[in-house]
Amino acid sequence: MSDLKSALGEAVGAAFASAGLPAELGRVTPSDRPDLADFQCNGALAAAKAAKRNPREIAQAVAEALKGDSRFASFEIAGPVFINLKIAEGALSARANEIAADPRLGAGRVAAPRRVMVDYGGPNVAKPMHVGHLRASIIGESVKRTYRFRGDQVWGDAHFGDWGFQMGLLITALADAGRIGPFLAEGDGPFPADSPVTLADLDRIYPEASAKAKADETFRDRARKATAELQAGRPGYRALWKHFIAVSRASLEPDFASIGVSFDLWKGESDVDPLIPGMIAELEAKHLLVDDQGARIVRVARNDDKRDLPPLLVVSSEGSAMYGTTDLATILDRRREYDPDLIIYAVDQRQADHFEVVVRAAYLVGYAQEGGLEHIGFGTMNGPDGKPFKTREGGVLKLGDLIAMTKAKAAERLHEAGLGAELSEADFGETARKVAVAALKFADLSNHRSTSYIFDLDRFSSFEGKTGPYLLYQAVRVKSLLRKAADEGVEAGKIVIVEPAERDLALLLDSFDSALAEAYDKKAPNFIADHAYRLAQAFSKFYAACPILIAQPPVRASRLALAEATLKQLELALDLLGIETPERM
Numbered sequence: 220m221s222d223l224k225s226a227l228g229e230a231v232g233a234a235f236a237s238a239g240l241p242a243e244l245g246r247v248t249p250s251d252r253p254d255l256a257d258f259q260c261n262g263a264l265a266a267a268k269a270a271k272r273n274p275r276e277i278a279q280a281v282a283e284a285l286k287g288d289s290r291f292a293s294f295e296i297a298g299p300v301f302i303n304l305k306i307a308e309g310a311l312s313a314r315a316n317e318i319a320a321d322p323r324l325g326a327g328r329v330a331a332p333r334r335v336m337v338d339y340g341g342p343n344v345a346k347p348m349h350v351g352h353l354r355a356s357i358i359g360e361s362v363k364r365t366y367r368f369r370g371d372q373v374w375g376d377a378h379f380g381d382w383g384f385q386m387g388l389l390i391t392a393l394a395d396a397g398r399i400g401p402f403l404a405e406g407d408g409p410f411p412a413d414s415p416v417t418l419a420d421l422d423r424i425y426p427e428a429s430a431k432a433k434a435d436e437t438f439r440d441r442a443r444k445a446t447a448e449l450q451a452g453r454p455g456y457r458a459l460w461k462h463f464i465a466v467s468r469a470s471l472e473p474d475f476a477s478i479g480v481s482f483d484l485w486k487g488e489s490d491v492d493p494l495i496p497g498m499i500a501e502l503e504a505k506h507l508l509v510d511d512q513g514a515r516i517v518r519v520a521r522n523d524d525k526r527d528l529p530p531l532l533v534v535s536s537e538g539s540a541m542y543g544t545t546d547l548a549t550i551l552d553r554r555r556e557y558d559p560d561l562i563i564y565a566v567d568q569r570q571a572d573h574f575e576v577v578v579r580a581a582y583l584v585g586y587a588q589e590g591g592l593e594h595i596g597f598g599t600m601n602g603p604d605g606k607p608f609k610t611r612e613g614g615v616l617k618l619g620d621l622i623a624m625t626k627a628k629a630a631e632r633l634h635e636a637g638l639g640a641e642l643s644e645a646d647f648g649e650t651a652r653k654v655a656v657a658a659l660k661f662a663d664l665s666n667h668r669s670t671s672y673i674f675d676l677d678r679f680s681s682f683e684g685k686t687g688p689y690l691l692y693q694a695v696r697v698k699s700l701l702r703k704a705a706d707e708g709v710e711a712g713k714i715v716i717v718e719p720a721e722r723d724l725a726l727l728l729d730s731f732d733s734a735l736a737e738a739y740d741k742k743a744p745n746f747i748a749d750h751a752y753r754l755a756q757a758f759s760k761f762y763a764a765c766p767i768l769i770a771q772p773p774v775r776a777s778r779l780a781l782a783e784a785t786l787k788q789l790e791l792a793l794d795l796l797g798i799e800t801p802e803r804m
């Protein structure tokens with residue numbers, strides 16, 4: 220089963236071939252002038268150039284060859300170059316029925332499924348999440364779902380930041396505060412089974428320690444030493460570190476869950492620590508590792524680079540593994556455990572150089588095939604000052620706080636719009652959460668990921684305009700219509716496309732597969748977001764122009780089926796964006 224664009228493209232291609240021209244030139248695209256045509260083919264000009272023939276003649280020959288095909292209602296040669304195609308109602312109705320009966324709502328699968336790892340979210344022990352993590356979570360989740368839906372075998376990994384300098388900072392600060400006496404003992408323990416710190420402690424201590432390390436060199440050196448000792452396996456530090464991890468993870472997981480983000484793997488940077496000695500030996504054996512002022516690095520810069528790239532720092536002068544060390548070892552680990560064809564890193568664009576360096580090093584050492592590692596960067600979510608969003612107090616964002624704030628706003632909006640009044644308190648809360656998640660995620664995903672945008676809760680949470688809440692509202696409206704139809708015993712039937720608004724809606728349903736393919740190829744969920752929005756708008760117009768429940772039975776059954784298919788496709792598109800639709804509002 221294929222969409223109309225492909226099916227018609229094939230027919231037009233065959234017509235090109237029958238006129239002695241290359242079939243690929245018969246490709247059709249949705250019309251630039253939907254008022255005049257449904258699809259267009261622009262290949263006549265290229266064909267004319269190549270064959271040194273008149274483009275109009277070619278277009279005429281192609282149109283002639285297509286005459287017997289009942290799927291076309293009309294062809295028109297526009298200007299010297301375009302063939303404008305209007306699809307016949309019968310063919311459009313057939314396609315609409317096919318989509319309505321398809322559990323995948325007209326969406327195809329990739330021809331050759333791959334094994335894909337999506338590295339996203341990227342939370343850290345003790346460090347609060349910032350907007351980069353929020354975007355990484357939202358974009359990565361959608362890319363993961365889209366890849367899985369299109370047929371790849373996909374794993375999403377949080378790549379928990381649990382091995383870096385922040386650990387040494389915490390240990391040193393807590394030691395100075397006299398909080399971790401028993402863990403400072405040398406030797407094998409045993410050490411206390413209860414955490415000496417809560418998350419609130421970590422939240423407070425980490426930024427203080429981080430600021431102190433910038434100002435106080437002695438403190439910084441002690442923190443570096445503590446990091447190296449932890450990594451070298453000092454038992455008391457390891458026991459303490461496990462508490463940090465458990466405490467951080469226990470608070471992060473429910474926050475992620477509340478915005479519909481869930482990881483298949485929650486591996487930490489530390490998990491690849493055992494692989495590092497072997498990796499270093501391999502880098503040495505391949506003559507890739509060089510000594511540089513007490514550190515050990517891999518040079519990846521090339522003569523034709525447009526910007527200066529630093530080397531990959533593998534071992535610091537204190538002997539610690541760095542961010543890039545664990546990233547490289549993680550590629551090795553993933554190859555051994557999952558053998559992915561592709562690893563996608565959904566990480567802030569500000570880390571583009573880091574990934575360029577890691578990726579080059581991985582290709583050099585042979586841990587991945589050229590093209591098998593891809594960083595998909597994104598811009599920032601900014602505050603009104605145009606700089607990365609901060610809390611009113613100037614601090615970094617805590618995911619939990621952002622969700623609470625957005626949920627309160629969603630509740631206010633629901634009240635304002637007179638929605639949700641019949642819901643129980645618990646259902647209302649759950650609906651407000653879904654509206655909040657839709658507001659946050661849709662605002663993010665409706666832009667191409669490379670654009671930065673300003674966090675504007677008033678606009679994001681509005682039920683009007685190109686927003687998540689508008690889409691949920693439209694979906695809920697269809698749900699209530701379908702419930703009413705069920706109550707009245709009205710059943711959906713065969714779809715027959717007649718009215719212009721029905722045509723538009725059916726054509727849009729048909730274009731779902733193209734939108735998904737584009738989102739997949741470009742790793743850009745905004746194509747799905749756009750589709751969802753256009754679908755909701757087309758439904759709205761259809762609903763205004765084509766009464767459903769009061770129509771005559773066959774028309775009523777057809778329109779009801781169209782509404783049902785629209786709802787299912789809309790919910791599926793939203794699900795691929797990571798947005799849940801409530802039953803009622």
Ligand code: ARG
Pocket residue numbers: 338339340341342343378379380546564566
């Ligand atoms: N934890 C990192 C940070 O906060 C992000 C991790 C991204 N993934 C990776 N493989 N480096 O910046």
